[in-house]
Amino acid sequence: MHRLKEDTTESDNSTSVMNWCQIEASILESDFTEEEVLHVINDLANDMAPGPDGFPIMFFQKCWHFIKEDIMGTVNEFCTTGTINPKHNSTFITLVPKKDHIETIKDCRPICLLTSVYKIIAKVLSTKLKLVMDKLISPVQCAYIEGRQITDGTLIANELVDSRLRYGNAGIVCNIDLEKVNTSKTRTIAVGDVPNLATWEEEFGCSTDCLPFMYLGMPLGANSGSKRIWDPILEKFDARLSVWRKISLSRGGKLGLLKCILSSLPTYYFSLFKAPISCINILEKKMRNFLWEYKEGAKTSHLVNWDLVRATKEKGGLGVCDLKLMNLALLAKWCWRFGVEKNKLWYKIVEDKYGTDFSKWIPGNITETYGVSRWRVIAGTASLISENSTLFVHSGSAIAFWNDIWCGQLPLASVSPNLYKLSTNRNVTIANMISLEGNWKFEFKRVLTNQEVEEYASLLTIIGDNPPIQDALPDTRR
Numbered sequence: 001m002h003r004l005k006e007d008t009t010e011s012d013n014s015t016s017v018m019n020w021c022q023i024e025a026s027i028l029e030s031d032f033t034e035e036e037v038l039h040v041i042n043d044l045a046n047d048m049a050p051g052p053d054g055f056p057i058m059f060f061q062k063c064w065h066f067i068k069e070d071i072m073g074t075v076n077e078f079c080t081t082g083t084i085n086p087k088h089n090s091t092f093i094t095l096v097p098k099k100d101h102i103e104t105i106k107d108c109r110p111i112c113l114l115t116s117v118y119k120i121i122a123k124v125l126s127t128k129l130k131l132v133m134d135k136l137i138s139p140v141q142c143a144y145i146e147g148r149q150i151t152d153g154t155l156i157a158n159e160l161v162d163s164r165l166r167y168g169n170a171g172i173v174c175n176i177d178l179e180k181v182n183t184s185k186t187r188t189i190a191v192g193d194v195p196n197l198a199t200w201e202e203e204f205g206c207s208t209d210c211l212p213f214m215y216l217g218m219p220l221g222a223n224s225g226s227k228r229i230w231d232p233i234l235e236k237f238d239a240r241l242s243v244w245r246k247i248s249l250s251r252g253g254k255l256g257l258l259k260c261i262l263s264s265l266p267t268y269y270f271s272l273f274k275a276p277i278s279c280i281n282i283l284e285k286k287m288r289n290f291l292w293e294y295k296e297g298a299k300t301s302h303l304v305n306w307d308l309v310r311a312t313k314e315k316g317g318l319g320v321c322d323l324k325l326m327n328l329a330l331l332a333k334w335c336w337r338f339g340v341e342k343n344k345l346w347y348k349i350v351e352d353k354y355g356t357d358f359s360k361w362i363p364g365n366i367t368e369t370y371g372v373s374r375w376r377v378i379a380g381t382a383s384l385i386s387e388n389s390t391l392f393v394h395s396g397s398a399i400a401f402w403n404d405i406w407c408g409q410l411p412l413a414s415v416s417p418n419l420y421k422l423s424t425n426r427n428v429t430i431a432n433m434i435s436l437e438g439n440w441k442f443e444f445k446r447v448l449t450n451q452e453v454e455e456y457a458s459l460l461t462i463i464g465d466n467p468p469i470q471d472a473l474p475d476t477r478r
Contacts, residue, residue: 024132031079032124034072038064040123051113052090060116071117078121088117139345151271152346154218155334155374158272159349161211161221162373164191172200173220175213189213191221211372218272224370224377230279233266237286240265244290254291255318262287263321270327274377280323287320332381335362336389339477350375357427359403361477362386386411394473396430406430407463416459418452419444434467 046058060067078084095108102108114122130146137145142153157173164171170192186206190197201208211221212229219229244257266275266283275283284306291309292302304318311317339361341347350363354375358364362382363375370376391399391406399406402413402420413420420426422444435441440463448456 027131028128032072032075032121034068036124036127037071037075037120038068040120040127044119044123049113051115051118052092053088053115053117055116057116057119060120071120074117075121075124084118084121088115088121090115091118142345147341148344150216151218151268152344154216154220154272156346156349157215157220158372158374159353161191162371163353165221166368166371168192170194172197174204174206175209175215187213189221217268221372223372224274224374225276227276227279229273230269230275233269234279234282236265237262237283241286241290251291255320258287258291258320262290263323263326266323267326267330270323271330271333272374272378274331275323275327277324280327283323328381328384331378332384334378335382335385338363338382339385354379359400360398361391361400361404364403389477392476392478393430393468394471394475396434396468396470396475398475399430401428401430401433402426412459412463415462416455418455419448419459422446422448422452430468431470434470438467440465440467 041060044057050056092113094111096111098107142148143150173189175187187209189209212219222229309318310320310322313319363379366376366379386405403411405411424443
């Protein structure tokens with residue numbers, strides 16, 4: 001009977017998947033509708049340079065009421081034949097130099113001017129493909145797909161390397177140059193004590209390297225507290241400032257460069273690494289000195305306190321980014337994603353490695369040593385999310401009764417620590433705390449003492465005698 005239920009469930013799931021695939025296929029195969037085309041035209045930027053046809057997108061937006069029949073005729077022709085008329089498929093391509101002295105084609109940036117009709121057809125196609133792109137592309141591809149981020153790959157790689165090092169499982173990382181598929185540029189990196197590494201090097205015809213090394217523009221396998229990983233950011237700051245100091249810039253121009261360029265240089269690193277305070281101080285010192293024209297050995301004072309410079313304009317400041325707060329905010333963004341991206345590869349790896357019994361919305365504290373893991377530092381910023389967001393109870397099946405902040409300003413585990421320790425299931429959800437009669441259902445390991453009874457009474461004054469009303473909607477967070 002149990003097996004029959006499993007077979008029935010599997011059959012229902014297969015039928016559901018098949019029906020959904022058929023719906024997706026019908027959407028992809030259907031002709032473009034007038035609503036789809038008009039929606040795309042309104043979404044496209046109307047101030048871009050026109051292509052070979054000479055018509056900017058603004059023309060189609062303003063004149064849609066009398067050209068829609070011609071446009072829909074062209075679009076329907078594409079849907080029927082599968083080809084675009086050559087007059088709409090012509091493109092102007094020009095190369096814009098990236099620097100003064102051009103040596104290779106890589107020193108130029110290609111600029112393509114497409115016809116507006118081509119843009120419209122391509123945009124409608126891409127909008128349709130978004131429905132299935134996540135299923136067509138392997139989950140290990142962490143970039144260029146909506147909903148995936150390139151930093152996902154770096155986090156995954158660091159966690160896998162950390163697990164290998166932590167448990168003594170030796171392995172090899174192959175860093176392959178896919179641009180040219182050149183074995184001479186391919187590197188093998190030993191993770192742990194790998195015997196006969198020279199044999200692998202000879203087999204692949206590549207060179208060897210060691211941890212840490214650069215992967216997707218970030219260090220892989222570096223210790224969390226290492227300051228050396230921030231050397232590339234310091235070098236980028238110095239390279240920019242050395243050029244700007246040769247240019248006569250007004251104070252307003254310098255301020256604009258600080259806010260738009262310098263403040264954004266460490267953003268990529270900030271999204272995965274917590275910068276040491278010493279590095280933050282060095283970066284902000286360089287920003288201060290540039291703004292106030294400070295030179296080594298010169299007696300030049302800063303005109304305004306840096307705290308006021310970083311304050312918002314509403315508070316009388318200049319709105320320069322606080323690098324420390326930006327770093328914490330970008331790390332805390334992972335904790336927000338932790339509660340909403342349950343089907344992503346990075347989440348599944350973190351879940352398998354650290355577990356998710358603490359909460360379904362934010363990661364719990366990690367007591368293991370740091371190693372080369374990035375997740376322990378990220379999990380340390382979870383309080384920024386829990387203290388500045390609100391959980392809304394609907395079904396109650398996704399909110400932890402003790403560990404999530406759903407009633408009051410603190411988790412109930414902190415409000416009633418003794419009751420939390422006595423609970424038979426510390427990770428129980430709100431839904432499982434409500435009986436069939438609609439009352440609270442507490443289960444403790446033993447009979448409560450008088451002091452614990454008083455704590456229990458205080459807890460009921462916070463959560464109320466009657467549980468929240470449940471409905472079929474999923475629990476949400478805002």
